[in-house]
Amino acid sequence: MTAPLHDERRGTSGARLPDTQQGMRRRNLSRVMHAMAAHGPLSRAAVASRVGLTRAAVSTLVDELIRSGLLDELGPERPGRVGRPGSALAVSARGPVGIGAEVGVDHLAACAVDLRGEVRARAVRRAGNRGRPPLPVLQELAVLVQLVCDESRQAGLAPAGLAVAVPGLVARDTRTVVRAPNLGWQDVDLDRLVPTELPLTVDNEANFGALAELWLGAETPEDFLHVSAEIGIGAALVVDGRLLRGTHGFAGELGHVPVRPEGPACPCGGRGCLEQYAGEEAVLLAAGLNLGEDRGARLAERAAAGDERVRRALREAGAALGIALTGAVNLLDPRAVVLGGALSRLAPWLLPTLEEELSGRTAGRACGVTVSGLGPDGPLLGAAHSVARSVLDDPVGVGAGLGGGTGRRA
Incomplete structure (x- = not known):
């Protein structure tokens, strides 16, 4: 079974634990772990106050989590205070880590994130993956994943699972990339091709980018439309802290919304899709620049330097993006639109025409447009955090610290 994505800010995964005494215990362990990850270091009394349980109940749960290696006892809290100080607790710097990986059109990447949300290892490789057979691409990705896992283990960390972000459609509740037009992939089963014994999750890169924004964004609301772009343009809708995936898991293909049908x-087989006007390659061509590495950075540098051809290309891309977003905003009424990925670096030159089109075409009140602070790292971070948060969601059922970290496939 595919490991469930943690898709709520409140710390409950899509899989509901049974309403039994054992299920209640597991839910309470999760509540303690989420409180510690979000607000630690904390004393037992402070944890009890945050999760709404008795101090005796929390003490029992904390002792179990300490024995399992998920929490550390740091010693007296705030020495010198009146009365007996409590013992400060913190999420362990060792123990489980989530492994995230990303297949991009021109790069491969992997990273490890611990239960405190810190990146503990990272590996990136520039690679032109368009048109390449899936097998060699995924073999190269597996090398990066192994490097990150090895570095994690050397630091006393246990990989708890692997989540892979891909620029394409992933069938719901599977690990199959149904179609990735910018890679030239179709019906690629990563479960069969990715050599790993870790529990494996595969999802669209825009979905992972949106989850990263939900979990890591400083002021991100629980209802927003996240737009990310490099070669392609993807989107993900978060409603009440949950991803809206669609019947088949294909929701969010904003890049293939036609803005000029002719x-x-x-x-993808269509004509006049948004990607043909606002994707990085389309903007580079319109700006008269060569394709190559660090495209977004080069566009931003030339625009900042006053290159009028580049700025004109970005204004036109912003207008096309605004037209496509208008349909989504009119249909879905999100609280905000968040620009992520390469778009975040180009926002100063995209936003004026984007917002002009959006405000002029929106039937109701136009929503605000903000820029992600995560930049191009959003999908990779979202993938790794999804695994780490699955441990927080169910330390008994998923956590490598409680389950032994054997690396069995889910």
Whole structure:
């Protein structure tokens, strides 16, 4: 069974634990772990206050989590205070880590995130993956994953699972990439091709980017439309802290919304899709620049330097993006639109025409447009955090610290 994504800010996964005494205990362990990860270091009394349990109940849960290696006891809290100081607790710097990996059109990446949310290992490789067979691409990705796992283990950390972000459609509750037009992939089963014994989750990169924004964004609301882009443009809708996936798991293909129906052909089979006007390659061509590495950085540098051709290309891309977003905003009424990925670096030149189109075409009140602080790292971080948070969600059922970290496939 595919490991469930943690898709709520409040700390409950999609899989409901049974209403039994054992299920209640597991839920309470999760509540303690989420409180510690979000607010620690804390004393037992402070944890009890935050989760609404008795100090005796929390003490029993904390002792179990300490024995399992998920929490550490740091010693007296605030020495010198009046009365007997409590013992400060913190999420362990050792123990489980979530492994995230990303297949991009021009790069591969992997990282490890611990239960405190800190990146503990990272590996990146530039690679032109468009048109390459899936097997060698995934073999190279597996090398990066192994490097990150090895570095984690050397630091006393146990990989708890692997989540892979891909720029394409992933069938719901599977590990199959149904279609990735910018890679040229179709019906690729990562479960069969990724050599790992870790529990494996596969999802669209925009979905992982949206989850990263939900979990890591400083002021991100629980209802927003997240838009991310490099070669392609993807989107993900978060409603009440949950991803809206659609019947087949294909929701969010904003890049293939037609903005000019008679426009150029798109790899998806359509014509005039948003990606043909606002994808990085389309903007580079319109700006008269060569394709190559660090495209977003080069566009931002030239625009900041006053290159009028680049700025004009970005204004036109912003207008196309605004037209496509208008349909989504009119249909879904999100509280905010968040620009992530490469778009975040180009926001100063995209936003004026984007907001002009959005405000002029929106039937109701136009929502605000904000820029993600995560930049291009959003999908990779979202993938790794999804695994780490699954441990917080169910320390008994998923956590490597309580389950022994054997690396069995889910």
